[in-house]
Amino acid sequence: MNTVSVRDMLNDKREDGEYKIPFLVVCDAFHSETTAFADLVLPDTSYLERHDVMSILDRPISEFDGPVDAVRIPIVPPKGECKPFQEVLIELGARLKLPAFTQKDGSRKYRDYPDFIVNHETEPGSGIGFLAGWRGKGGEKNMRGEPNPRQWEMYAQNGGFFHHELPRSYQYMRNWNQGYLEWAQRNRITRYAEPISIHIYSEVLQKFRLAAQGRTEGRQPPQHLKKRIETYFDPLPFYYETLESQLTDTHKYPLNAITQRPMAMYHSWDSQNAWLRQIHAHNYLFVNPKTATAQGINDGGWMWAESMHGKVRCMCRYSEAVEPGTVWTWNAIGKAAGAWGLDADANESQKGFLLNHLISEELPAHDAGAHLSNSDPITGQAGWFDVRVRIYPAGAEEPQQTSPQFEPLKPAPGMAQKRPDWFAFFAGKGDWK
Amino acid sequence: MSQLALVIDLNVCVGCHACVTNCKEWNTSGMAGPLSDFNPYGAEPTGTFFNRVQTFEIGSFPNTETVHFPKSCLHCEDPPCVPVCPTGASYKRKEDGIVLVDYDKCIGCKYCSWACPYGVREIDEKQKVMKKCTLCVDRIYDMGLPEKERKPACVLACPTSARLFGDVHDPESAVSVAIRENSGYQLMPEWGTKPSNHYLPRRKTQLRIHDDELVRADNPLKKERLLPKPDKSAPSLDDVTSW
Numbered sequence: 001m002n003t004v005s006v007r008d009m010l011n012d013k014r015e016d017g018e019y020k021i022p023f024l025v026v027c028d029a030f031h032s033e034t035t036a037f038a039d040l041v042l043p044d045t046s047y048l049e050r051h052d053v054m055s056i057l058d059r060p061i062s063e064f065d066g067p068v069d070a071v072r073i074p075i076v077p078p079k080g081e082c083k084p085f086q087e088v089l090i091e092l093g094a095r096l097k098l099p100a101f102t103q104k105d106g107s108r109k110y111r112d113y114p115d116f117i118v119n120h121e122t123e124p125g126s127g128i129g130f131l132a133g134w135r136g137k138g139g140e141k142n143m144r145g146e147p148n149p150r151q152w153e154m155y156a157q158n159g160g161f162f163h164h165e166l167p168r169s170y171q172y173m174r175n176w177n178q179g180y181l182e183w184a185q186r187n188r189i190t191r192y193a194e195p196i197s198i199h200i201y202s203e204v205l206q207k208f209r210l211a212a213q214g215r216t217e218g219r220q221p222p223q224h225l226k227k228r229i230e231t232y233f234d235p236l237p238f239y240y241e242t243l244e245s246q247l248t249d250t251h252k253y254p255l256n257a258i259t260q261r262p263m264a265m266y267h268s269w270d271s272q273n274a275w276l277r278q279i280h281a282h283n284y285l286f287v288n289p290k291t292a293t294a295q296g297i298n299d300g301g302w303m304w305a306e307s308m309h310g311k312v313r314c315m316c317r318y319s320e321a322v323e324p325g326t327v328w329t330w331n332a333i334g335k336a337a338g339a340w341g342l343d344a345d346a347n348e349s350q351k352g353f354l355l356n357h358l359i360s361e362e363l364p365a366h367d368a369g370a371h372l373s374n375s376d377p378i379t380g381q382a383g384w385f386d387v388r389v390r391i392y393p394a395g396a397e398e399p400q401q402t403s404p405q406f407e408p409l410k411p412a413p414g415m416a417q418k419r420p421d422w423f424a425f426f427a428g429k430g431d432w433k
Numbered sequence: 434m435s436q437l438a439l440v441i442d443l444n445v446c447v448g449c450h451a452c453v454t455n456c457k458e459w460n461t462s463g464m465a466g467p468l469s470d471f472n473p474y475g476a477e478p479t480g481t482f483f484n485r486v487q488t489f490e491i492g493s494f495p496n497t498e499t500v501h502f503p504k505s506c507l508h509c510e511d512p513p514c515v516p517v518c519p520t521g522a523s524y525k526r527k528e529d530g531i532v533l534v535d536y537d538k539c540i541g542c543k544y545c546s547w548a549c550p551y552g553v554r555e556i557d558e559k560q561k562v563m564k565k566c567t568l569c570v571d572r573i574y575d576m577g578l579p580e581k582e583r584k585p586a587c588v589l590a591c592p593t594s595a596r597l598f599g600d601v602h603d604p605e606s607a608v609s610v611a612i613r614e615n616s617g618y619q620l621m622p623e624w625g626t627k628p629s630n631h632y633l634p635r636r637k638t639q640l641r642i643h644d645d646e647l648v649r650a651d652n653p654l655k656k657e658r659l660l661p662k663p664d665k666s667a668p669s670l671d672d673v674t675s676w
Binding site for chain 2: 167168169179263264266272274275276277278279290319320322323324342343345346347350419421422424425
């Protein structure tokens with residue numbers, strides 16, 4: 001969000017000439033836009049070069065018939081000076097002597113990330129750790145049990161995952177299944193063995209609302225937020241214009257603007273990949289032909305999209321699959337010139353663009369405050385889809401290039417300066433031939 | 434005589450391109466590789482792919498459809514690319530009907546790509562030879578692989594199972610059944626090429642809601658009452674059921 005201002009903030013200086021952010025460390029597996037602002041870059045590994053867990057404590061990959069968790073085990077050694085970021089965090093925890101990473105005598109508790117994963121427990125002696133499989137001294141227990149020093153090997157022998165199959169009667173309608181709920185409580189998956197129902201009328205929201213109305217004892221919201229809480233913490237669902245729309249001149253900015261990930265890059269944030277970028281090297285703003293022709297914008301023509309926060313120049317693509325009051329584009333294809341190991345004239349920077357320039361992280365100043373987050377008042381979900389825009393054609397004299405543009409990033413030390421025009425990738429024979 | 438082919442369900446394809454990248458990954462390192470890329474990290478990157486997905490829209494708003502249309506060599510029964518080849522590099526295998534190019538004989542004259550009405554042959558501008566889908570001939574007969582993996586890379590990659598692979602001459606094969614029962618069709622049959630690959634058509638889904646389905650006459654809230662609990666010593670569901 002608000003990408004141009006964030007660049008300024010990262011470089012902002014105090015009156016005495018010192019940077020407001022005195023030291024910036026960026027850990028990244030790629031030469032991204034952010035690394036250019038760093039005092040120190042820690043080169044991260046790819047997922048193929050490190051240990052990882054899809055932990056039961058976070059978002060496990062469970063199946064309907066029981067909990068499942070999984071691990072990644074490196075298949076190639078880290079390249080160059082790369083180090084998995086989780087190892088950096090474990091090292092920091094130990095050197096800063098944070099209690100969770102330190103023994104009673106002050107010495108370090110965990111050798112490295114794999115050691116941390118095996119031996120960390122949610123509380124001392126709880127028998128619950130990151131991984132639910134092959135717990136207990138010899139790997140004889142699951143879900144709960146003492147740390148098992150050979151847990152990683154046992155996961156590796158089982159193809160990298162653990163699956164606990166529940167008794168058949170526990171497998172269905174689990175939000176109301178008494179047997180399941182009691183099992184889940186005993187294994188600390190849920191806190192209460194009570195039925196779990198969706199609240200159409202939410203007592204929790206009503207509690208906040210009553211407080212905002214001054215009808216409860218105890219904590220009260222600050223005066224300037226009372227109206228906002230009373231309005232939006234409604235115990236029953238209701239429709240309202242997004243907060244940003246309510247604060248926008250929608251006669252000036254009538255259109256909604258949204259983005260989505262392209263299917264071909266759905267789980268990939270490194271879309272500079274040589275093959276993926278042949279599928280989408282740059283993006284267009286998709287506009288209903290009625291909406292575009294009303295503004296005199298041609299299919300494939302250069303145009304501006306402008307919100308109250310900023311504007312981008314991009315190319316238009318007519319689409320009958322978009323509603324006339326909305327425009328949209330693929331996200332995370334636009335890149336700064338010279339970033340991500342791409343040439344400075346690559347399509348991503350010259351024809352690709354980000355809608356992020358039009359979106360602000362804060363709502364405009366209004367009676368609830370000057371610095372309120374642009375996010376959903378209940379869940380805090382960022383208001384990515386709330387921006388309102390207008391569109392108009394770019395002038396014939398303007399450069400045929402997306403805007404804004406930034407000074408091309410210089411290569412980092414050790415990066416290849418010039419690569420051959422032709423590449424042919426070949427599995428198992430090094431990077432390329 | 435068997436004829437191996439793909440059957441692609443356009444009603445199921447979501448345009449994720451997993452078939453495109455998995456095809457390139459297998460084939461660039463296989464018998465038909467490499468699949469070269471030009472300017473892979475520069476302006477206007479381009480390269481050789483055996484399989485591409487074309488996306489287009491049908492109709493006008495609000496009655497619009499977005500169609501994702503995967504395209505690769507159709508392994509025609511009467512392939513127009515074969516007789517025009519001056520060196521005999523393009524050929525159709527008798528045993529399984531796969532159309533292949535012998536790179537050692539190919540001189541890159543491109544007659545075959547002019548003859549192909551489907552535009553599915555790709556000249557490799559680096560190696561100067563014509564390349565195309567091989568139906569992964571270097572893996573479908575590989576006895577070193579488990580049987581379920583002896584399929585083209587695109588079929589194995591498809592997350593929605595929109596791609597089927599098999600012998601279209603065997604009337605009992607899964608592909609023949611799919612073609613027969615789901616109105617499978619060939620592309621541009623008027624050219625007389627008899628494409629072996631088939632496509633299954635888009636199917637319209639219509640939402641039908643009747644008024645009497647919106648309000649329930651037998652509202653269960655009126656019928657539910659607390660019933661006496663079973664005795665604690667009574668056997669549980671797992672005790673009395675052999676699942």
